[in-house]
Amino acid sequence: MGNLEAMKPFPDSEEMEISFGPQHPATHGVLRVMVKLDGERIVDAKPVIGYLHRGTEKIFERETYNGAIPHTDRMDYTAAATNNQGLVGAVEKMMGITVPPRAAYIRMILAELQRIASHTIWLGTHALDIGAQSPFFYTFEEREKILDLYEEYCGARLTLNAMRVGGQPYDLPEGWSGRCRTFIDQFPARIAEWERLLTTNRIWKLRTVGVGVISAENAVEWGLTGPPLRGSGVKWDIRKVFPYDHYDDIDFEIPIGGNGDTYDRYLVRMEEMRQSVRIVQQCLARLPEGPVMAKVPKVIKPPKGELYFSVEGPKGELGYYVVSEGGANPYRLHVRPACFINLQALPEMVRGQLVADLIAVIGTLDIVLGEIDR
Amino acid sequence: MSDQQNVPPQAPSAPQAPAAPKAPWEEKPVTPVPQDARDHALVREIVAVLPDVVLEAVEFAGQITATVPCARIGEVCRTCKERLGYSFLVDLTAVDWQERPQGRFDVVYWVHRFSDSKRLRLKVNVAEGVEVPSVTGVWKVANWMEREVFDMFGIYFSDHPNLERILTWEGFNGHPLRKDFPIEGIDTGAAVYPEVYPPGGGPVAGGEGE
Amino acid sequence: MANPWVAFLLVPLVKIVVILGVVILLAAYLSFFERKILAYMQIRIGPNRVGPRGWLQPIADALKLFVKEDILPSRAEKLVYMLGPVLVTAPALVVFSVIPFGTGFTLFGAQVTPYLTDVNIGILFILGVSSVGVYGIILGGWASNNKFSLMGGLRSAAQLVSYEVPMGFSVVAVLLMANSLSLVKIVEAQKSAGVWFVFPGLVAFFIYFVCGVAETNRNPFDLPEAESELVAGFHTEYSGMKFAFYFLAEYANMIVISSIATVLFLGGWLPPFPSWLAGVWASPVFTWIPPVIWNAGWFVVKVFAFLFVYIWFRGTFPRYRFDQLMALGWKVFIPVSLVNLVAVALGVLLIGGPR
């Protein structure tokens, strides 16, 4: 960038290639998108990733199973609890461990709070990308309250490391469920406030309706999961299809969209936050007494075999593929990163649209580079 | 819910369940055992369409793994998608079995069917240097997944539209997830301030990392 | 005033210095107010470390920008690159020469007007001069030799060209009502009409205000510097004092647009409802205030109300997309302002009757 040669149009076209990122205010980290532009219209976009690659899967191979949990925190760092949940769920399933119900409920509470926290970040940054500044601060205020709850539960705010194979390392502190309920009960009013700011706003609708459209067939073809898939109208949620923990006891809806555009994905995520509120309320209401840790051996050694276990992360299906040789370390621990696969559809979604739409689509995919690059 | 078949039944969520028999979480866990799954319905479906592709079928913790010949994976995947309804490729990855005689790598495909929410794992054994037929023509999503496998394991996929490194940079020496790639990493020539911070970490001379 | 040269040279010079100083200081403090107001809308406190409650923050910012290294991109067109900030700042400041802040008053026995000059084509002068500012943005964006800057410059050019037209039409509506191009006369026309032009010209006022937001590249029309799309738009490569000039020009332009809106639609220095509430304004509660303070005070209050709304907009709205912005300008504002112009003309004709 920045030299006159590069700025000359291609010999027989009016196209200009421009590099969005890796340092760019709207690429949510170190994503780089090589965009070919015709004026403001995107001819082609090519995401370039890997700037945050830390070899997490290689690191997993030398860790014990519990020692791998802090590393999962750092993949999708906005959703550490669901990351943990996926890994411990995989190992527990492999070892045939049944988690005590109290621990399972605590996990569900943490995971749903995490979904809310992740979606609040998404809303804030997405709105910021589209130009509305204030929602960013409003959503982060709410997120801080969730992080406070996390800090009280496990001592960390972002990288929780809050789950262990076999259950939960800690029981809930005194009064935690009350404070959690206080937060959860006031939260729908806040969602309504944000919706007052955005949902009917004509500029917001102009910027999101019909932008980044992906049909249901295409969404499946591109392997989208999570809100991008549901926004296209596919009613599919791991929590319903392959219920883990005790999600089958909980009553909640899966919101879906119809058009598969950015606005639908926005509405889906807003509704998902409300559903998460419902789930947390139900979990708190039925939170059983009892131990939080199952009887597990001191050294976690799953049997020889391979297993894939996935949870519904805030970004989509987060899967863990564990290959064990019977040792204390995983032979191979592969992560199916939802963001990585969702991002792949970016060129499909932005082709023929404008530069501003690229930003909106990056925002609506809700990518976290920590998970994409691992 | 094929996923959940071999798992012990979930504990009742009622908090004050009579605890006369030990609760499942207080007992020693029953580990799932791999079983032959040639007679499993999902495998039979494939066999009914393509009779000779399933070399081996294992069920572990409710998940079916069917091993198919490497050269026919494209055909199997296309059949799975078009005739058996596995329209969704959930995951594609590889495992390095460094010392295994029959092919060093496993390439693992994990496909999903929406109609009855069944999942099936397809696996091929690949020797080093053997090209695997790409499934990008079957599922578009396989593109980046195969690039990642190529990047991390050095497995080549034939007919892939754009087989480049994806997470490491072009020209990176080695394939990080191979078992013979050192876990502490290799010298890529990208050291940061080596004259200020000598390799080895902490300031205790010669005392690091024992 | 024995020496006519004093009135001819010294008085305008003093006025220039005063106006420039006040405007630049105001622009600097406007950035402070913006940060504070935005912060308060975003449940933050905003700058509060420099000086008491942060009141010296603009000074600190200016000092920092002064001493900051001035980076010149190696592949930039040097002359044009340096000309850009000048071209954008100078017109923004020149415009203040014709803006009337109040009526004339007597100081040391001499008649002094609290504005530099009253040109009889004042509004035309303003429209003409302020349009020059766009060259600074385009040239700066082009000369930076950065694709983001170039796109920012292009967007700015298109935006200004599109929005100048409806803005001009809405100004013309006021001119029809005031029957003059002189800003002072326009205010006096509002005084004699007894009503601010915002009421008969509500549509024109609305169009002018929205176009003003677009002209100053403010949210929701801040596409030329759309942070999340174009990094910083046309001033991506600028740093130090040159950046400060762009910054200054943006805020000065905001003040300009607000001042013109005040003059054209809100009766300039007139208190609200000058004729209906004339009795109130003439009561001894207010008459002790010196008229110059009284007039300028109303002016400043109105300008600040505008500026507050500007900032409020910025805190609330998402940004338009480029094509939507163009569509809004060409498909909505220009036809509406044209229709409004005809309506206003008819109204003036019918109410005014045959002359």
Next chain:
Amino acid sequence: MSFWGFLASVLPLELAQGLSVTGRFFFKRKATIQYPEVKPVPKDRFRGMFGFSEERCIVCHSCAKACPIDIIHIADHFEEVEVEGKKRKKKVLDRYDIDVKRCMFCGLCEEACPTEPVAIWLTTKSYETAAYERNERLYFTKERLQSWDGVRAYPGVVTPAEGQMPGDPTGGSGEPER
């Protein structure tokens, strides 16, 4: 959804509605914490700076094994100690180093510690460990771990240097509740 869409198309007041939301926030209580003057109160389980007690440590290396990134370096030797007239071999700590600059504060070392109360713990509430030089200043030997040289203790936290904290891994006494 369609209802909202319909409503929005009928009422063109949604922009004013948005303005009213931000306008209301203008008068709300602000969330800012003036950090160096006002310090947020960490919760009781907050995983802050390390605490270490040499006399509790039994040199079992559990923490070093549990550490996911191997930043705890322990070296020991056996010493003959006379306990109640019998000669016993006892492990003596030579070196207990934590490379805090790489620490991710996961707390697994504390969980692995078998002593009661634990000899290595993280819940000391102190988080101000910033340093200008990371290799030297954020490398904590056992002496520095116990003296907390270079760590600003959270108000109310008893540093290991000012006497041990038997039985109270939080190290604090009477912290203000939030």
